[in-house]
Amino acid sequence: MKRFLSAAFFFVVLLFLWQAFFRAKIWSPVLLPSPLQVANYLKGAIEDGTLGHATVITMRRLLIGYFIGIVVGLPLGLLIARWNLLRDTLGTTALGLQTLPSVCWVPLALLWFGQTEAAMLFVVVMGTLWSVVIATETGVRNVPPIYRRAALTMGSKRLHIWLTVILPASLPFIVSGMKQGWAFAWRSLMAAEIFVTILTGFGLGQLLHYGRELSAMDQVIAIMLVIVVIGLLADKIFFSPIEKFLHRRWGTSQA
Amino acid sequence: MFRHRTGSVTEELQLVPPSKLAIDDVSKTFQAATGKVLALDRVNLQVNEGEFVCLVGPSGCGKTTLLNIIAGLEKPDSGSVRADGKPVTSPGRDRLVMFQEPALFPWLDVFGNVLFGLKLKPNLTNKDRRDVAKYYLELVGLTRFEHANIHELSGGMKQRAALARALAPNPRVLLMDEPFAALDALTREQLYGDLQRIWKERKKTIVFVTHNVREAACLGERVLLFSPHPGRIQEEFIVDLPRPRDINSVDLAGYATKIIRSLRKFSEEQREDGR
Numbered sequence: 001m002k003r004f005l006s007a008a009f010f011f012v013v014l015l016f017l018w019q020a021f022f023r024a025k026i027w028s029p030v031l032l033p034s035p036l037q038v039a040n041y042l043k044g045a046i047e048d049g050t051l052g053h054a055t056v057i058t059m060r061r062l063l064i065g066y067f068i069g070i071v072v073g074l075p076l077g078l079l080i081a082r083w084n085l086l087r088d089t090l091g092t093t094a095l096g097l098q099t100l101p102s103v104c105w106v107p108l109a110l111l112w113f114g115q116t117e118a119a120m121l122f123v124v125v126m127g128t129l130w131s132v133v134i135a136t137e138t139g140v141r142n143v144p145p146i147y148r149r150a151a152l153t154m155g156s157k158r159l160h161i162w163l164t165v166i167l168p169a170s171l172p173f174i175v176s177g178m179k180q181g182w183a184f185a186w187r188s189l190m191a192a193e194i195f196v197t198i199l200t201g202f203g204l205g206q207l208l209h210y211g212r213e214l215s216a217m218d219q220v221i222a223i224m225l226v227i228v229v230i231g232l233l234a235d236k237i238f239f240s241p242i243e244k245f246l247h248r249r250w251g252t253s254q255a
Numbered sequence: 256m257f258r259h260r261t262g263s264v265t266e267e268l269q270l271v272p273p274s275k276l277a278i279d280d281v282s283k284t285f286q287a288a289t290g291k292v293l294a295l296d297r298v299n300l301q302v303n304e305g306e307f308v309c310l311v312g313p314s315g316c317g318k319t320t321l322l323n324i325i326a327g328l329e330k331p332d333s334g335s336v337r338a339d340g341k342p343v344t345s346p347g348r349d350r351l352v353m354f355q356e357p358a359l360f361p362w363l364d365v366f367g368n369v370l371f372g373l374k375l376k377p378n379l380t381n382k383d384r385r386d387v388a389k390y391y392l393e394l395v396g397l398t399r400f401e402h403a404n405i406h407e408l409s410g411g412m413k414q415r416a417a418l419a420r421a422l423a424p425n426p427r428v429l430l431m432d433e434p435f436a437a438l439d440a441l442t443r444e445q446l447y448g449d450l451q452r453i454w455k456e457r458k459k460t461i462v463f464v465t466h467n468v469r470e471a472a473c474l475g476e477r478v479l480l481f482s483p484h485p486g487r488i489q490e491e492f493i494v495d496l497p498r499p500r501d502i503n504s505v506d507l508a509g510y511a512t513k514i515i516r517s518l519r520k521f522s523e524e525q526r527e528d529g530r
Contacts, residue, residue: 038410149328150358154372154424155348164371250361251406 015229033218039216057105058203073129077136094133101186102127135177139170141240172246264386273460274338274427276302281334293485294320307461310477317486318464322430326352351426355433357413359405365416372424384401391419411442431463451499472510473502
């Protein structure tokens, strides 16, 4: 409760500062709208459904792409860790592509798929995939061999060992890879949506883009806030509980 | 034999006959940085049903290698290992290993660890498995900690949990690789008592590797002294003392001194040979 109150206090102070800057008229109101104007835009956008619609479209692209990235990346990482031939070939490829900022996939995706949902999905998948592959492979390689030996003596074999020993043992690595993949996917999707208009649906990035075209700063700031909140929620609702569980089980942190 | 084919807890907890191990002419070489090392040189050893045998010797004498070969985790270059007449070619849950590091799985709690091997046994219901796991946790005195995370346990408790995990699938042989080496003396002494009690209660064949001569004399009915380079069984000692044995007893010290003397004598001979 005390932590909640101090956090709430902090954000209230932040709002007051914003309002104070607005009142001081250092910048034109076109460049710095008041918190109230931003709130008004948000209210309007929620009421006429633009915001909800755009959020659904963006989240759908993100979640489907992210899901594909993990479903493909996890087994791929395991396979690469299992066979040295795959490691030297696909593993090196994955390592190289992981260093490529995922925004760089946008031009290629547009040429390959045109201004379609497929292009958006492709960008998200590329953002997720390589991080998950590399993290899974690293995780598997860091599993102490003694776990495998212990499992072998208890009668565990091939696939069973992979599913019940090697996979859970590399979980801390895999989760941090998934988190990185999420961050990459989210950033590259936003970049793609700002770059290109996809006629099948206007996402948050597109709203942000049109805010700029119309010089509607209240819209720009409001959408940015929404994007920040989505990022925070993803962390608090999805990743934090998993990480807390891992820390508690492995004893890697006091918290 | 009028037993049902489906398992039950009482059936699962029944004593299984301990194994007889026959190790014939087992040799094993390793490629080390300094060249080829003959870790085991034509080792012969018979372990009787329900016997508690300790392999003792300086580090690098091949005793752990022999244990791994009995476990089926490593293959000998030549020679054979048979358990109850059947050749050992791969690991199997009739011969469970307890390692020097606890090797407990950190993603499971204590209960989950003990359950791991039981889940691999068919013919048991999940309730049976839970009951069996509870029985062994009680046997090692960890009932209160069944839902603790592994990192929350002390070193001694970890090894108790590892012992429960190794006992749970009811193996015929227990292979122990310096399981108490990393523990403090007090905890160790407690575990000597527990292990002797459990050996008596559960009737297992135990092969116990250690470099601690006193520990070997305390636990083993038979102590085999290994010598390194090449790894061979140098001498055999029968420890004929009543159980439970106390590691600090005078009689036991007598046996330990005998073994240590033999160990010294041999290493001096080796030195004179210019090895």
